[in-house]
Amino acid sequence: MAFFGALVLLLSSLSIQMAALQSRAGEFSLRQRAQRDDALHSAAQIVAGQLHQYPCLLPLLLKEWAGAPCVSAQAMAALLSGTLPPPDVDLGRYEVTGYTPVRSAGAGLALVAADLELEWHPTRGPISQRRYRLALLPGPILGGVQP
Amino acid sequence: MNLVDVLMGGLVFSLASASSLQLYGSSLRWAQGHEQRQSTVMAMERAIAEGPHILKQQRDAALTDAPSMDCPSVASAFMSAMKDIAPPAGVSRELQLQGDLVSISVTAPAVPERRRWLSPAAYGLCGRSVR
Numbered sequence: 001m002a003f004f005g006a007l008v009l010l011l012s013s014l015s016i017q018m019a020a021l022q023s024r025a026g027e028f029s030l031r032q033r034a035q036r037d038d039a040l041h042s043a044a045q046i047v048a049g050q051l052h053q054y055p056c057l058l059p060l061l062l063k064e065w066a067g068a069p070c071v072s073a074q075a076m077a078a079l080l081s082g083t084l085p086p087p088d089v090d091l092g093r094y095e096v097t098g099y100t101p102v103r104s105a106g107a108g109l110a111l112v113a114a115d116l117e118l119e120w121h122p123t124r125g126p127i128s129q130r131r132y133r134l135a136l137l138p139g140p141i142l143g144g145v146q147p
Numbered sequence: 148m149n150l151v152d153v154l155m156g157g158l159v160f161s162l163a164s165a166s167s168l169q170l171y172g173s174s175l176r177w178a179q180g181h182e183q184r185q186s187t188v189m190a191m192e193r194a195i196a197e198g199p200h201i202l203k204q205q206r207d208a209a210l211t212d213a214p215s216m217d218c219p220s221v222a223s224a225f226m227s228a229m230k231d232i233a234p235p236a237g238v239s240r241e242l243q244l245q246g247d248l249v250s251i252s253v254t255a256p257a258v259p260e261r262r263r264w265l266s267p268a269a270y271g272l273c274g275r276s277v278r
């Protein structure tokens with residue numbers, strides 16, 4: 001009787017420990033996911049901001065330009081990959097792995113948006129990919145990064 | 148069955164009941180804490196989402212204006228607009244300007260801090276026009 005009672009207590013204690021461990025693991029996973037989402041959104045903002053400021057980079061990315069590049073190869077590489085500003089510089093690196101133009105038949109095949117494929121390489125954790133649509137319209141700039 | 152067995156049985160039963168009541172209480176407390184953390188996490192998400200919302204409003208208000216060339220000034224104006232908006236209850240928000248970018252840091256008790264960087268240029272508020 002005493003043996004079975006002790007066994008019951010031992011099993012209860014083990015199951016409480018397992019539940020506590022699972023809860024902590026779940027919270028860590030949520031924190032990682034939130035950090036990953038924030039990092040990807042931030043990287044998309046940084047890249048989109050640079051593209052809006054330097055529109056000559058758009059045909060360069062699309063390989064449709066003919067002539068002298070508007071920025072150096074080094075600046076181009078910095079656009080396509082980088083880190084977040086301090087203090088998040090050690091969180092990881094982002095990379096633009098794909099850039100697909102979206103043209104509108106109604107606007108004479110004008111470039112109206114671009115799909116940006118971003119990869120996030122965290123310092124700790126798995127690599128994540130996400131696709132963002134960068135809205136671009138001719139004339140006054142109207143656009144933004146869509147998650 | 149003798150007296151010792153009865154006493155041992157009673158002792159084991161009491162210990163088991165006490166343990167299960169403690170477990171029940173702990174799981175209730177955990178569930179309440181979890182619910183509170185969830186609502187705090189959602190409040191933090193709202194506090195962060197206010198940033199892009201303000202930028203979109205500023206973009207819509209500036210439809211016919213030529214974009215400014217001075218991105219740091221535009222970023223600073225965005226920061227001032229954000230500071231006028233109180234974050235959700237239980238959450239504190241801090242803004243930091245770094246060149247053309249603004250970071251929104253959101254903190255709350257017992258929940259990890261979140262930070263997201265925003266670029267007013269990405270919303271067409273500054274920089275050159277796209278042709």
